[in-house]
Amino acid sequence: MIELTQIGAHxxxxxxAFFLVGLIQGALIPAAKNSRMALSGHLTAVQCAMALAIFGIIWSLVELPYYLEVFAAYGSALGFILIWIGITFASLTGASKALxxxxxxxxxxxxxxxxxKVLVGIGSLLSLITCALLVFGLLSLLS
Structure with a gap:
């Protein structure tokens, strides 16, 4: 049975909240130096926001040691946000080599x-590690 945990609620x-920020960013796309990158930032925000909300809904099903559970939950949120910040920064400055x-x-x-490169690199690595932990934490569903 799925129940709401404190980490899940967070x-x-x-x-x-991240979804709302993504929607606002969508309205501001024409104001960016690179509107194609701003669209990418908008889509990143709304897609990652939905993933975080889904993670929260299913969080009671995750079976990991508490310290890994906390790292996976908040690390995934931080990783997604760092990627979004990097893409949004690129849309405003014109930075493009990493994307x-x-x-x-x-x-x-x-x-x-x-x-x-630092923002997107750290965010991507953190997201990859934490989502892999989430997969391991959900393996018990298969038995």
Whole structure:
């Protein structure tokens, strides 16, 4: 049976708040230096927000040691948000080297390009690790 846990409630709240931010960003796409990258940021926010809300709903089914459970929950939220911040930063500055498809035709100074690589790189790695933990925490559903 699925029941709402404290961590699950936090993830649902973070997800819905993040969804709202994504919707607001969608309205502001024309104001960005790179509107294609801004669209990517908008889609990242709403998709990651939905994933976080779903994680929150199913969180009572996750079986991990508590410290890994906390890391997986809040690490996934942080990872998704770092990716979104990086993409949004790129949409405003024109940084594009780490995201060449959405950034095609744009460029920024070296520090902006490095910042984009750090934000997206750390966010992606954190998201990958925490989502893998979530999969392991849900393996008990198969037995």
């Amino acid at each position: 993830l649902i709240f973070i997800g819905i 060449p498809i959405a950034g095609a035709g744009f460029s920024a100074n070296v520090s902006a390009e490095i910042m984009l």
